Amino acid sequence: MKFTIKRNAFIKKLTDVQRAISSKTAIEILTGLKITATENSITLTGSDSDISIENEISIDDSNYELLIDEPGSIVLPARFFSEIIKRLPENTFTIEVNDHFQATITSGQTEYQVNGVDADNYPHLPEIDTNEQLSIPADIMKQVINQTVIAVSTQESRPLLTGVHLTIKDGELHAVATDSHRLSQRKVKLSGAENIDYDIIVPGRSLIELSRMIADSTGNLEIQIAENQILFNFDTTAFYSRLLEGMYPDTDRLIPQSSETEIELNAVNLLHAIERASLLSHEGRNNVVKLSLNSESQTAxxxxxxxxxxxxxxxxxxxxxxxxxxxxxxxxDYMRAALQAFGQAEVKLSLTLPLRPFTLMPTEDSEDFVQLITPVRTY
Amino acid sequence: MKFTIKRNAFIKKLTDVQRAISSKTAIEILTGLKITATENSITLTGSDSDISIENEISIDDSNYELLIDEPGSIVLPARFFSEIIKRLPENTFTIEVNDHFQATITSGQTEYQVNGVDADNYPHLPEIDTNEQLSIPADIMKQVINQTVIAVSTQESRPLLTGVHLTIKDGELHAVATDSHRLSQRKVKLSGAENIDYDIIVPGRSLIELSRMIADSTGNLEIQIAENQILFNFDTTAFYSRLLEGMYPDTDRLIPQSSETEIELNAVNLLHAIERASLLSHEGRNNVVKLSLNSESQTAxxxxxxxxxxxxxxxxxxxxxxxxxxxxxxxxDYMRAALQAFGQAEVKLSLTLPLRPFTLMPTEDSEDFVQLITPVRTY
Incomplete structure (x- = not known):
């Protein structure tokens, strides 16, 4: 394998793929980055076996000034390799692999030799054996993720709750997450998905990484779902995630249908007040704040x-x-996370009784997004 | 005590004083910030008993819009208090202390009550019983510090070497630090100090904090030295540091007076090359790089x-x-720290034998600044 490429452009793709690579993995070869060169493109692959990311760079994309001299493949220590690439002196570099899986990286007067591993030993990516494909604008998917992952459980004791429950039915995507103290639910219409039917649980961590990767993406995400894998395709990237297996609890009945008290206020103002109050609650033994609403005197x-x-x-x-x-x-802390998900919007809090869950909804399009928080008993 | 002040301006002074406050101190009251108000000014004090910082804000300084209603004093939990001040909703805040050492902090609709401690229990600052005073431009002092503290030892086993050795004699300041593997020495002329004579060791950590505080200061530092304390006065700040007691080793004889090989190069270029090489050396068992100089072929x-x-x-x-x-x-790593202290300058490396210390000096003004590094035996 031998190719020459523009350094800065390459680093961006490398950084994306590195999201899937952990130095803590038990499988030694997964601390590596797999690089494959064909006649027409190079592909970078990283995986921690839960998430796998593949990124392709074509010789036709002029941003990369990619010149492939010899196809081939190699696995190189990912962190070390990426630090080397970031420090090289020139705008381009050349990488050449010999028969002993040694890569020579050259840039200006600098020459590194790095010991690699045969790419044939790298695990295969999951196979997605379906032709069914969903399409969703990247920015909408990012919103759905960021509004729901906040309620995902971080406790491994109930593994299903560490995921976001996605159901696709009648042309609509429902995303729900709950850690049993709070819940967040978002609904989105999907065009062209009228006859598609899925019920899956995607690990919250996968969705957070996905959301970071699609940060600036303006196009569509193409989604394919297999028995225990989901694949998101966008730009030149393929993002695979394992699915969580099991029956997600029924959350529909948790959301109160009526309320006794309602207050509408600006999410950002309330967020700042919550942050001020939590400075104090974090110092104390119980991390609790109190909201006192008085309709008659109109004070909150x-x-x-x-x-x-x-x-x-x-x-x-x-x-x-x-x-x-x-x-x-x-x-x-639950309230702060909930409010951050509303951005600048006006929100409506709907409350029933001091110990019953209350909801937060945007005052506009309140059908599509609801969050629920369970109060704390203080006596 | 009661006063009102502009929040942002106050936060800057507060942040400065907080440099001296550690949450890890064994003396409970030193986790606090002492605030004292007189008729004309307020003073903030922080201390970890090694370093003490005092900062005064006058009612005459219009940046602070300081209004003092009632003199007095209080000690408040420093970190908590500073987080509160940073989060307050309005541009100004009022603080009022009652007879039970409770402070009420008000800003807009927000009202905090914070439990404080009687300021009479706060330790007294060191007394500096000398009239002798040295003056040095703040930017020069900062340079002297940054060029020498890099060589200070971080091992508490030889406590004297954790300090910088300052000698003032014949109108000159000599600053030297060594951790016994490397050494850095800087000399500066002091105007008006012809008859002043000192030989002290200042803890490296104190000097690092001082250097950060004088970051943008354009004036002079006024220095006073007592038996076991040094006091730096600048702007509205008094910075006290404990001195280290003992005899610093004689370092003059360590610096080679002749050399067999000399090479002149740009400090930044060499720094970058060292950083690239250390990526590799850090991965290996021995953290060593090799420099091979060949005069005849003119290759390095x-x-x-x-x-x-x-x-x-x-x-x-x-x-x-x-x-x-x-x-x-x-x-x-020693080489990198040394080169960083030269900035953009051209440096001269002077070497004698493979296992003898070599020196780095700027090619200009080479009398004033020298660094020394001891090689590593690799066989």
Whole structure:
């Protein structure tokens, strides 16, 4: 294998593929980056066996100034290789692999020799044996991910809850995540998916990496689903993730259908107030803040009290409040994560009783996005 | 105590004083920030008993919009207090302390109450009982510090070597640091110090913090030295540091007075080459790179070899080389730190024998600054 390529452009693709490569893996060869060169393109592959990422660079893409002298393949230590490439002195570099799996990397007066491994020993990527393909705009998928992964469980004791439950039915995608203290649910219409039917659980970590990778992508994600794998194709990238196996709990019945008290306010203002209150709650023994709503006097007060350290009280600005008076206590970290997912929007909090879950919805398009938080008992 | 002040301006002073405050101190009250208000100013004090920093804000300084309603003092938990101040909603805040050492911090609709401690329990700052005062431009002092602290020892086993040895004599300041593997020495003329004579050791950590604080300072540092303390005054800040007690080893005799081989090159170019070579040496068992100088063929080659991982070889650009051929092996981390201290300058390496220390000096003003590195035996 031998090729020459522009360094900066290559580094971007390398960084993407490295998202899948962990130095902590038990499978030695997976700490490596697989590079394959054909007559027309090179392909970078990284995998931690849960996530696999493949990125192709074509000789036709002028950004890379790619010149392939000799096809072939090699596996190189990923972190070390990427540090070398980042430090090379010139704008381009050449990599040449000999029969002993040694790669010579040349750039200007610098010449590295790096010991590699036969690419034939690298695990095969999953096979996706379906012709059914879904399409979704990358920015929408990113939104769906970021609005739901926040509620995913980080506890491995209930592995299914570490995933996001995706159901595709009647041309709609439902995404739900819950760690049993809070829940986030997002719905999106999918065009051209009327006859497609899926019910899968994708690991939250996979979706977070995917979301970071599609950061600036403006095109569509093409999605293919097999028995225990999902494949996202976009730009020149193939992103594979393992699926979680099992029956996700029924979450529809958890979301309250009515409420006794409603308040509408700006998500960012409430977020800042929550951040101020949580400074105090984090210092105390219980990480709890209290929201006191009084319809008659039209006051909304956020407070937290940790006798050892001090207390905070803040009167909130709001747009509208109706219904019964209520005092409700909750974990401010859940509230903060929920509010961040609303961006600049106006949100409606709907509450019933002090110990019953309450919901947050955008005041506009409230059908499509709902978050639920379970209060904390403080007495 | 009660005063109102502009938040952003206050935060800057607070951040400065916090440099001296550690949450890991064994003395509980030193995790606190002391605030004292008189009729005309407020003073912030932080200390970890090695370093103490005092910062004064006057009502005459219009940047602070400081209004003092009632003099007094308090000690508040430093980290918590600073997080609160950073998160407050308005541009100004008011702090009021009651008889029970409780501080009420108000900004807009937000009101924090924070439990404090009686400032009478806070340790007194060191007394500096001298009228002798030295003056040095802040930017020169910063340079002296940054060029010498790099060679300070991080091992507590020889505590004196964790400091920088400062001698002031005949109107000149000599600063020397060595960890016994390398040494850095800087000399500066001090105007108006002809009759002043000091020989002290200042902890490297103190000087690093001082250097960070004077980052943008354009004025002079006023220095006062007492038996076991040094005080730096600049702008509105008083920076105290404990001195290390003992006899610093004689370092003058360590610096070779002659050389067999000399090479002149650009510090930045060599630095980059060293960084590339150290990528490899860091992966291997011995962290060593080799410099091979050949006067006759006029080649300078930097290389490193770690059989498990690979090797690197790079031909260096240089301006001038004279003397005997030599191969010398050294720790690239020492070389990197040394080169960083030269900035963009041209440097001269002077070498004698493969196992004898070699020196780095700027090609201009070579009298004032010298660094020394001890090679590594590789056979």
């Amino acid at each position: 007060v956020l407070s937290s009290n940790s006798p050892e350290v001090g207390n905070i009280e803040e009167e909130l600005q709001f747009d509208k409040m109706t219904g019964n008076d209520i005092e409700i206590s909750f974990n401010p | 080659v930097l290389s490193s070899n770690s059989p498990e991982v690979g090797n690197i070889e790079e031909e260096l650009q240089f301006d001038k080389m004279t003397g005997n051929d030599i191969e010398i092996s050294f720790n690239p």
